Amino acid sequence: MNIKEASEKTGVSSAAIRYYEKESLIPEIDRTEVGNRDIDDRIIRRITFVTQMRAAGMSIDSLRRYIQLFDAQEDNTKEQKAILQEQLAVMEEKRDDLQSAIDHLNYKLNHFYDHMETTEEELRELERQHAEKKANQ
Template sequence: MNIKEASEKTGVSSAAIRYYEKEGLIPAIDRSDNGNREIDERIIRRITFARQMRAAGMSIENLRRYIQLFDSNEDNTREQMDLLREQMTQMEEKRDDIQAAIDHLHYKLDHYDDHMQSAEDELRELERKHDNQK
């Protein structure tokens, strides 16, 4: 499979696949005789994994660190797991931040009919509700 097909299959642009390879987010890709990348299912899975982690906000730097551990032959299970746990914690925080924002906007939408004269009214209302929860 050439890079264009891989791009279509994974939803990652050809340029980004090259970039990921150069940055060590995916393994080095074998070349065919003419020097073109010959992409197999193993690489597709690695690209897809990278895409998923990137979509969840994992930085290039952290993803590279993890992949380097992962692809090394040494037993660095401890470090890998620590890194994974650290990333999961960050993702959970981000997920919760987003959920809080969704709840906030949901509240705004639900109360649009009641009082929409001014920004202040609405913000006071939100503030009051927030205070009551404490």
């Protein structure tokens, strides 16, 4: 499969696929005789994995670190698990934040009045959370 077909299959642009390869987010891709990339299903799966993690908010840099660990020969399953679990925690927090914002918007929609501004109670709660986060650092 050439890069264009891979692009169409994954929804990731050709330029982005080359970029991912260069940045070691996906393995080095085999080449045809004339030097064109020949992409197989293993690569497609890796691209798809990258896309999912990117959509979930993982940065190129974090992804590279994880993948390098993964590709290393040593048995670092524990470390890999830890990283996955860390990422999972980040994503769950993101999801919860998103849910809060959704609740907030739903509230505003239901009480459609002064809806652009946070209410006093909400503000106090947010301030409390902010202070808490700071204390946790």
